[in-house]
Amino acid sequence: MIENAQESESFVKTWLIDRIAYPVVGFAILIGLWAIGGWFLEANPATSSFVKFGLVPTLKVVPGLIESGYVAEHVIASGYRLLIGLFLAILIGVPIGIALGLSKITEQVTNEPFQLLRMVSPLSWMPIVVFVFPKWDQAIIFLIAVAAIWPVIYATAAGLKKVDPAWFKVSRNLGANFYKMLAQVIFPAIAFDIFTGIRLALGIAWVVLVPAELLGVSSGLGYAIKDARETMAYDHLTAMVVVIGIIGFTLDTIVGVLVKKYSWQKDV
Amino acid sequence: MAAEISTTQTSSAAVDVIVMVLRRLVFSALGLGILFALWWFGGWLLESNPATMSFADFGPFPTIDAVPYMVQSGTLFDASQASGYRLAVGLLLAIATGIPVGILMGRSNVFRKLSNTPFQFLRMVSPLSWEPIAVIAMPTWDQAIIFLISMAAVWPVAFATAAGLAKLDRAWFKVARNLGASWWDILKEIILPAIAFDVMTGIRLALGVAWIVIVPAEFLGITSGLGYTIQDSRENLMYADLAVTILTIGIIGFLMDGICQALIKRFSWHRN
Numbered sequence: 001m002i003e004n005a006q007e008s009e010s011f012v013k014t015w016l017i018d019r020i021a022y023p024v025v026g027f028a029i030l031i032g033l034w035a036i037g038g039w040f041l042e043a044n045p046a047t048s049s050f051v052k053f054g055l056v057p058t059l060k061v062v063p064g065l066i067e068s069g070y071v072a073e074h075v076i077a078s079g080y081r082l083l084i085g086l087f088l089a090i091l092i093g094v095p096i097g098i099a100l101g102l103s104k105i106t107e108q109v110t111n112e113p114f115q116l117l118r119m120v121s122p123l124s125w126m127p128i129v130v131f132v133f134p135k136w137d138q139a140i141i142f143l144i145a146v147a148a149i150w151p152v153i154y155a156t157a158a159g160l161k162k163v164d165p166a167w168f169k170v171s172r173n174l175g176a177n178f179y180k181m182l183a184q185v186i187f188p189a190i191a192f193d194i195f196t197g198i199r200l201a202l203g204i205a206w207v208v209l210v211p212a213e214l215l216g217v218s219s220g221l222g223y224a225i226k227d228a229r230e231t232m233a234y235d236h237l238t239a240m241v242v243v244i245g246i247i248g249f250t251l252d253t254i255v256g257v258l259v260k261k262y263s264w265q266k267d268v
Numbered sequence: 269m270a271a272e273i274s275t276t277q278t279s280s281a282a283v284d285v286i287v288m289v290l291r292r293l294v295f296s297a298l299g300l301g302i303l304f305a306l307w308w309f310g311g312w313l314l315e316s317n318p319a320t321m322s323f324a325d326f327g328p329f330p331t332i333d334a335v336p337y338m339v340q341s342g343t344l345f346d347a348s349q350a351s352g353y354r355l356a357v358g359l360l361l362a363i364a365t366g367i368p369v370g371i372l373m374g375r376s377n378v379f380r381k382l383s384n385t386p387f388q389f390l391r392m393v394s395p396l397s398w399e400p401i402a403v404i405a406m407p408t409w410d411q412a413i414i415f416l417i418s419m420a421a422v423w424p425v426a427f428a429t430a431a432g433l434a435k436l437d438r439a440w441f442k443v444a445r446n447l448g449a450s451w452w453d454i455l456k457e458i459i460l461p462a463i464a465f466d467v468m469t470g471i472r473l474a475l476g477v478a479w480i481v482i483v484p485a486e487f488l489g490i491t492s493g494l495g496y497t498i499q500d501s502r503e504n505l506m507y508a509d510l511a512v513t514i515l516t517i518g519i520i521g522f523l524m525d526g527i528c529q530a531l532i533k534r535f536s537w538h539r540n
Contacts, residue, residue: 023385030386050404108295113303119476119521121483123495124514127502131323147480203392207420207477210394211484222396229400241397248392 031055052234058242061235070224071243077219078209079247081137085144086198086205093149093201094194097156098186107157114153122147122208126215140212140220147208148201155197159190191262199255206248221247304328325507331515334508343497343509344516350492352520354410355482358417362474366422367467370429371459380430387423395420395481399488409489413482420481421474428470432463464535472528479521494520 038054041047051057065071100107122143129139163186171185213222221244228237311327314320324330338344373380395416402412402419436459444454486495494517501509 018381022381026382026384026386027389029382030389053401105295108292109299109302111299112296113299115525116300116303116518116522119479119525120514120518121479121494121521123480123484123487124498124517127498127510128326128514204477204480206392206394207396207480211396211487214396214484215487221394225397225400237400241393241401244397245389245393248394249389252388252392 050234053238057235058238062239062242065236065239071240074219074221074224074240075243075247077217077223078213078221081140081213081220082144082205082209085141085209086148086201088141088145089148089152089201089205090194090198092145093152093197094156096149097153097194097197098160098190100153100157101160101163101190114150118150123211126212130216136216140209140217143212144205144208148205151200151204152194152197155193155200156190159193160186162193163189188264192259192264195255195259195262199252199259202251202255206251210244322505323507326511330508331511334506334512338509338512344512346492347494347497347513348516348520350496351482351486351494354413354486354493355417355478358414358482359421359471359474359478361414361418362421362478363425363467363471365418366425366470366474367429369422370426370467370470371433373426373430374433374436374463387426391423395477396484399485403489413485413490413493416485417478417481421478424473424477425467425470428466428473429463432466433459435466436462462537465532465537468528468532468535472525472532475524475528479517479524483517 035055038051038056041054042051100110125143125146126139129142130136133139133142167185167189168181171181176184209220210222210225213220214226217223221240224240225237225244228234228240307328311324311329314326315324325334369383373383398416398419399412402415403409406412406415440458440462441454444458449457482493483495483498486493487499490496491500494513497513498510501507501513
């Protein structure tokens with residue numbers, strides 16, 4: 001009993017140190033560097049007009065931006081586009097990935113065209129997309145989906161390839177039809193890979209979202225950045241950069257937890 | 269007899285290889301053919317609808333017609349060169365910073381735990397949101413774009429390097445030290461060869477992100493590069509030029525990614 005209590009106590013202690021103390025100190029160092037940067041801007045007359053990039057001016061505007069609903073408004077606009085774009089990428093990407101993973105011929109036929117399309121930088125579709133879609137919202141969603149679909153496809157296909165073919169045989173021998181096999185064998189086996197792909201897709205979608213919102217629309221995080229720059233509200237600008245970082249970090253952490261939850265391989 | 273059998277075996281193996289290569293070629297040609305057919309069909313749809321007729325230049329034939337002009341006038345070459353320079357310098361800076369940071373993360377537990385949260389946070393700041401700050405901080409637009417590319421590309425390099433180091437067997441360092449290796453020897457003879465594969469994997473990811481970032485970064489402020497050419501042809505309603513540029517971006521990206529993949533294979537010391 002006593003040993004157990006000691007063990008759990010030391011476990012809690014390491015957990016506190018690793019999960020709380022280190023990140024807090026690490027973050028404090030980052031904030032300290034920011035404060036020093038702001039102080040340098042202030043000390044130099046040539047850059048004193050950019051003082052608002054510093055830590056203190058930025059922190060001062062944050063409560064106002066949150067209370068006025070400015071942050072929420074743009075976060076919701078961007079979040080909506082991101083979610084629909086990612087959802088479409090997953091909805092189309094997973095079936096294509098399964099087809100590539102199950103059939104060697106599909107994989108070989110699609111290899112070159114898919115790699116070529118994948119390496120077209122997503123924002124270069126922008127002019128075409130703007131003609132095709134009646135609304136800017138839809139154009140941005142398309143750009144996000146087109147950027148995010150590739151990691152989903154390739155992670156799904158790679159996951160299927162790792163699945164032991166004997167499992168298919170066993171499940172067929174046990175009388176499973178294709179849907180049973182999909183639900184009971186394929187999906188549980190590749191859930192981990194799909195989430196790994198979604199995590200990569202989220203990262204890329206996040207990269208694409210901001211420049212896509214720099215043009216045309218008047219809502220969203222990208223627009224907020226542009227707006228702050230044009231009105232020279234540099235404190236708003238850094239506040240929005242921080243908001244973008246926090247939301248991206250939170251989303252990435254959530255998907256990271258899902259990846260771990262669905263992992264059935266040892267220590268991944 | 270034995271020699272005869274082995275020659276027939278080698279020749280049948282050679283036939284197998286030839287069949288495999290031919291299969292590959294046929295499938296690739298088929299895939300690209302399907303892509304071209306879809307493009308042609310899209311162009312035909314644009315052409316046959318009076319409402320979209322003015323966009324018919326997006327189709328494959330007007331696009332192919334525009335290629336010789338864009339090559340001869342030097343537009344394509346100049347744009348690719350300008351973008352290539354920014355991409356190369358940006359990636360080089362990302363690699364030169366990312367590898368040492370990654371090695372530090374992999375070798376020092378304290379540094380890894382301290383830096384993890386702030387680095388993950390900085391990684392998830394969408395690179396283009398640094399743009400206004402980069403433009404103010406850097407004296408030229410070229411440097412601002414290079415900064416944006418490095419900012420996007422440094423994270424995959426650093427994290428892949430750290431992950432590669434984490435997989436290393438601690439005993440190797442012990443053995444090397446027992447054999448009298450200095451810190452420099454360990455770096456050169458053990459760490460770098462062992463993580464070359466992971467670093468290359470990171471560089472490939474970094475290239476992918478850099479390639480995404482460079483086009484929107486070139487939309488603003490400058491008058492050279494592939495992103496600018498996209499913007500310019502759109503504003504002048506030169507849709508065939510636009511399609512040629514998109515195709516060029518795809519082909520250059522495809523080639524660079526292929527080179528990275530070949531290098532990853534070359535540096536791989538894991539089984540298969």
